[in-house]
Amino acid sequence: MEKIITFEEFTKVDLRVGTIIEVKNFPEARNPAYQLIIDFGALGIKKSSAQITTLYAKEDLLHRQIVAVVNFPKKQIGKFMSECLVVGAVKERDVFLLHPEKPVKNGSVVV
Numbered sequence: 001m002e003k004i005i006t007f008e009e010f011t012k013v014d015l016r017v018g019t020i021i022e023v024k025n026f027p028e029a030r031n032p033a034y035q036l037i038i039d040f041g042a043l044g045i046k047k048s049s050a051q052i053t054t055l056y057a058k059e060d061l062l063h064r065q066i067v068a069v070v071n072f073p074k075k076q077i078g079k080f081m082s083e084c085l086v087v088g089a090v091k092e093r094d095v096f097l098l099h100p101e102k103p104v105k106n107g108s109v110v111v
Contacts, residue, residue, distance in 0.1 A: 014071035015110035016040055023058040028078040041107030046083040052095050067098040067110050
């Protein structure tokens, strides 16, 4: 276990479900990555960079629901501005995207 946090600290992390509506290659990234455009419903459309090219083809990501942190500050990655952090489970160097078991409304809160 890394660091113990309080429940109040955890509640500051805004995890939401969104649907990937566009996937682009990101050749400028240091490590192989995609640029993702994600629909979070009432929260709007947000962009993210994700190093998931070894496990996911672009066409497999389109229309897929994912979980992301939506309240981090924006991060400049080359010429791309990432607006959220897509979350996944890491096994060795591969990232397996976390997603709801059944379709839910975009923008749904993850608790």
